[in-house]
Amino acid sequence: MTGTATEISRGASVSLIVQKFGGTSVGTVDRIRNAAARALATQRAGHQVVVIVSAMAGETNRLLALASELSPLPDAREVDALASTGEQVSAALMALAIQAQGGKARSLLGHQLGIITDSAYTKARIKAIDAQRLHDELADGTIAVVAGFQGVDEAGNITTLGRGGSDTSAVAVAAAVGAACEIFTDVDGVYTTDPNICPTAKKIERISYEEMLELASLGAKVLQIRSVEVAMKYGVPVHVRSSFSEAPGTWVVGEEQSLxxxxxxxxxxxxxxxxxxxxxxxxxxxxxxxxxxxxxxxxxxxxxxxxxxxxxxxxxxxxxxxxxxxxxxxxxxxxxxxxxxxxxxxxxxxxxxxxxxxxxxxxxxxxxxxxxxxxxxxxxxxxxxxxxxxxxxxxxxxxxxxxxxxxxxxxxxxxxxxxxxxxxxxxxx
Amino acid sequence: MTGTATEISRGASVSLIVQKFGGTSVGTVDRIRNAAARALATQRAGHQVVVIVSAMAGETNRLLALASELSPLPDAREVDALASTGEQVSAALMALAIQAQGGKARSLLGHQLGIITDSAYTKARIKAIDAQRLHDELADGTIAVVAGFQGVDEAGNITTLGRGGSDTSAVAVAAAVGAACEIFTDVDGVYTTDPNICPTAKKIERISYEEMLELASLGAKVLQIRSVEVAMKYGVPVHVRSSFSEAPGTWVVGEEQSLxxxxxxxxxxxxxxxxxxxxxxxxxxxxxxxxxxxxxxxxxxxxxxxxxxxxxxxxxxxxxxxxxxxxxxxxxxxxxxxxxxxxxxxxxxxxxxxxxxxxxxxxxxxxxxxxxxxxxxxxxxxxxxxxxxxxxxxxxxxxxxxxxxxxxxxxxxxxxxxxxxxxxxxxxx
The missing domain is CATH 3.30.2130.10 (VC0802-like)
Known part of the structure; x- marks a missing residue:
């Protein structure tokens, strides 16, 4: 993690790191424990840590299947109220896992952190995040565990950011607090092409936002495209890497920082x-x-x-x-x-x-x-x-x-x- | 349902009915459909309807088991954030089911309805409910579907009311809006004794709050004891009845109204x-x-x-x-x-x-x-x-x-x- 920390401080001036764990990375209680251990290791290395979590793998599909059983075209507001529970569950469990390992942690939902979005249910866009609230939570050594994918509109209705929206949550939170963003997933980075097709494919060390956007069909498997747009807009350095290894992954950065x-x-x-x-x-x-x-x-x-x-x-x-x-x-x-x-x-x-x-x-x-x-x-x-x-x-x-x-x-x-x-x-x- | 309506209007002066569906009554998508049909029938009979839902049967235990896996004594704040998702899921699904049958419905969570509690996580007590918000929701013929069991404290933290807390939510909401309260459950009322022990046991038509409290060991199976205390305090007539039949159940009422x-x-x-x-x-x-x-x-x-x-x-x-x-x-x-x-x-x-x-x-x-x-x-x-x-x-x-x-x-x-x-x-x- 030390290597990572150095690299991140190159991108962001404050010692604050946002770590996002995807569905497979929190897919079981054991994996949640592993993710919690990573967050704590990052904190011990001297950083303030914000953790963003997705729903446990399969959970969002389970919930949406229930909605589909009731209606072929379910009301988007209710779909969001339903689907957002997946990340709420993960956030609470992650907070418990961090506490069980001796850390301080609190889960924060969209309405608690003031993640304000427009009212476009199922594909909402973030308009504001209460960065001060987040800084307050972090001040006493607490790891803030933020439910990804969700926000609330001005009227307090729950909204979601669309599939893969937790990546966007993570990058937006990182932008709000001036942090770098680590995206932990089940692959170890972005490859020059699909290794299943081309055995000589290799991991890309650094890639620009622009290239990442154009490589959508490669990149979408590891990083939601809209999150790349947000990262590019706010210059958030994003490190896509594996939950299951310590090896560095792929940095998605500004053109001037690419290789x-x-x-x-x-x-x-x-x-x-x-x-x-x-x-x-x-x-x-x-x-x-x-x-x-x-x-x-x-x-x-x-x-x-x-x-x-x-x-x-x-x-x-x-x-x-x-x-x-x-x-x-x-x-x-x-x-x-x-x-x-x-x-x-x-x-x-x-x-x-x-x-x-x-x-x-x-x-x-x-x-x-x-x-x-x-x-x-x-x-x-x-x-x-x-x-x-x-x-x-x-x-x-x-x-x-x-x-x-x-x-x-x-x-x-x-x-x-x-x-x-x-x-x-x-x-x- | 007409008989019910008449009886209820005897207890409450406004034409507003709170209907609570317990875990088994929303335990499957089909049962949610049945519950939705009941709520719509009640609306068609000329009433404004508020529906309160529990988590789908088994869901709360599933969630708490996850927490226990992570910690023998999990932090109560996170347990509440976790457990409250069960009712959120039910509320969204119930709203979808009502819509699928041609009705108008919106799910409302504790923080959206302003169900303010103290901060005693896992056993919070309700301090206030925003009745005006509820009346506003109902005004245009919408059925308000309220997630039971949950509230928020003054700081916006999610709290829960303890096991069986959805009964208490229902009675408290009924008290706030001056309604009668129907509790739909998997038994058809309160019996003179346990029919498994005594085959001659029969359903009690009317029982006073005081007797219900003293019969805790009988009554706890059908109605959470704290909800009876709240009903008694505010004089809310409570009708405990089966989700699976049209037969009247047991009315829990003030002493002067008992038989x-x-x-x-x-x-x-x-x-x-x-x-x-x-x-x-x-x-x-x-x-x-x-x-x-x-x-x-x-x-x-x-x-x-x-x-x-x-x-x-x-x-x-x-x-x-x-x-x-x-x-x-x-x-x-x-x-x-x-x-x-x-x-x-x-x-x-x-x-x-x-x-x-x-x-x-x-x-x-x-x-x-x-x-x-x-x-x-x-x-x-x-x-x-x-x-x-x-x-x-x-x-x-x-x-x-x-x-x-x-x-x-x-x-x-x-x-x-x-x-x-x-x-x-x-x-x-």
Whole structure:
């Protein structure tokens, strides 16, 4: 823990550490004891400690299943009142575990700590945290154990922050008190890619907030994306690490604190997307916008959007006018595809599409890295690496620090390995 | 339910009913649905409805077992934070069940309803309830679903009211808003005695608060004793009835509202007492008080106390002084007997007792009835009935509306049946 402490004090000026323990890290009484021991060791090393806990693994699902039994679409206010009990239980048990090991501890719920959110039940956003209350609790050597995931709105209704919201609670509390944040979970950090796919994957020592956000599909398994946004906004250094070992994990930090510029930091695979292609759409201003507005009204999120001139553009007619056509390709999650089809069938005539094609047998492979900004030719190298494996690219989209390709599902693992090792991310054999 | 409504309006002037559902009545999702249907039926009959819920059966024990795993003597504040989640879960689920059946409902926790208690964790007492908040919630046809058992102290810490505390929550809420209180449980009322012992036992239609308190050992199975004290203090009519039938249960009401004066209302059996006998104690002022003060310091509750001249009083000596001796008999719970023995061993010399005898093979049989006050000869009849069965009485104590006898354990059931049928409480054969 000493190594950790040093690193953390580099990021935060006060000797205060926020430690968040996820569902598996508090999944049994024994694991709660282990987590309590870590918090106490951190305190003995000279720090004030705030512990944030998730619900015991499986508990939130158990509670939500009860709600589903009663109603197919349960009232969000009551769902939050229900689900928030999971973290309350963990917080009380963690406080008891710390006390049983000779420490001082008190559990604090959203309404007790003044974690004020908006009233968007099940996906509330934190507006304020009573940092003074927290400092008061800590002043006499008490470890404050805060129930994650929950807050209250201005009227005192219980709200929750959405799945994985305890990460966001932890980062927000760390921001409020100017602390660094340790996220203890069941993996030991963020990897260059999924080790189950690519055995040469290795743990990333430091990664920037921006890269972490782009690596969502890798990162979401270890750190809730919204918590990264909050960390970036307030400059909270976040250390993602394993509950079950003392080894350092991955630091998620500001760009200026991340390591020397490697070109590519990680390779992400997203199996959850499906492709929609509007073929031969009229290329007039506003036409494409209409399609996406209709999707947005249905709360369907669109990820990649690619527009290209269509093969169906007709030659100039007798009046000299060219009927300009364009093809529009976009991706939605597989879960949204059926609803997307409904929307598109009603929009097909409006946008003048000749045809709409749907493809589910597709995955998205992405490379992410701050270094791309200063290294030319990264995209070309990506295409070469895929071509060398005879993998056809179905669509491409790029951002400043990310390049994504759609490829057929059967190439998913091959593409990841080719890119991962081709960009030199693997551990030396 | 119409019959119920009529009876309730006799007790309370406003058309507001508090309905409390115990652990077995909300023990499964199906039972929660049934309870919700009852609340909605009551609303449709023209009443405003407040529902108070206990934790789902077994949940409180599950939570407390987790705490015990972490600590043999867990911190009471954290135990309350932990245990109170059981009722929070029930309240949210009940609100969802009411909504699923087309009603309006909101769950309300202790801190949301302003159920302010003292800070005596695990056995807090209610100091105030925000009745206006409750009226506001009810105004638009919402059924307010209040988590029982819990409150908050002035500092916002979560407190609980002790085992069975949801009954007390219900009666206190009913008192605050001037309502009658229905307690739905897994038995259909208070019986003249335990039907498992005495097959002729019958349901009592109306019973006074005073009798209910004296019948603790019968009544505690259906209604928490402290809730009866609160009901008596505020004159809240309480209807104890089954969740699983429409039949009326037992009304617990003020003396003036109870039925015509029967001599004996019920027969109670308490298997939980043990007898301690101080033989030949110096009969000087203050001596006996010392023994009971010592027990009280150890938090040992004493039930019956009987003092009689001792056979060990010595005749007048040469100086004419009589060494007056007395025997003191008292009862403590079997659970407290070991600690009582420790205290008595250290007190034996102080009080000058010749001997201390302990007896665990003993039960207490009591008859209770307001009618005793005006009927002479009830005690004599009790002794006759026991004598007719050759049951020896080991000790007797009486209060205004109760007579208790200690008898050997082997006579327990026989004594109950003899008294129950001897006082004409049984259903006609």
């Amino acid at each position: 020397e510029r490697v070109t590519v930091t990680g390779v992400a695979l997203d199996r959850n997307e499906s492709r929609v292609m509007l073929v031969g759409v009229d290329d007039r201003p506003g036409i494409v916008a209409q399609a996406f507005t209709a999707l947005s009204r249905e709360n369907i999120s669109v990820d990649m959007i690619i527009q290209s001139p269509s093969a169906h553009t007709t030659p100039a007619g007798p009046d000299g006018a060219v009927s300009r056509k364009t093809d529009v390709t976009f991706t939605v999650t597989k879960a949204d595809l059926a609803r997307t089809q409904q929307v598109m069938e009603s929009m097909r005539v409006v946008v003048g599409a000749r045809e709409v094609r749907y493809e589910e047998d597709i995955v998205k492979v992405s490379i992410v890295g701050l270094g791309m900004r200063s290294h030319a030719g990264v995209a070309a190298r990506m295409f070469e690496l895929l071509a060398a494996e005879n993998i056809n690219i179905e669509a491409i989209s790029t951002s400043e620090i990310k390049i994504s390709c759609l490829v057929a599902t059967r190439y998913a693992e091959l593409a990841v390995r080719a890119l991962h090792d081709g960009f030199g991310l693997g551990t030396p054999a | 015509e004066r029967v001599t004996v209302t019920g027969v109670a059996l308490d298997r939980n007492e043990s007898r301690v006998m101080l033989v030949g104690v110096d009969d000087r002022p203050g001596i006996v008080a010392q023994a009971f003060t010592a027990l009280s310091r150890e938090n040992i509750s004493v039930d019956m106390i009987i003092q009689s001249p001792s056979a060990h009083t010595t005749p007048a000596g040469p100086d004419g002084a009589v060494s007056r001796k007395t025997d003191v008999t008292f009862t403590v719970t079997k659970a407290d007997l070991a600690r009582t023995q420790q205290v008595m061993e250290s007190m034996r010399v102080v009080v000058g007792a010749r001997e201390v005898r302990y007896e665990e093979d003993i039960v207490k049989v009591s008859i209770v009835g307001l009618g005793m006050r005006s009927h002479a000869g009830v005690a004599a009849r009790m002794f006759e009935l026991l004598a007719a069965e050759n049951i020896n009485i080991e000790a007797i104590s009486t209060s205004e509306i109760k007579i208790s006898c200690l008898v050997a354990t082997r006579y327990a059931e026989l004594a109950v049946r003899a008294l129950h049928d001897g006082f004409g409480l049984g259903t006609p054969a």
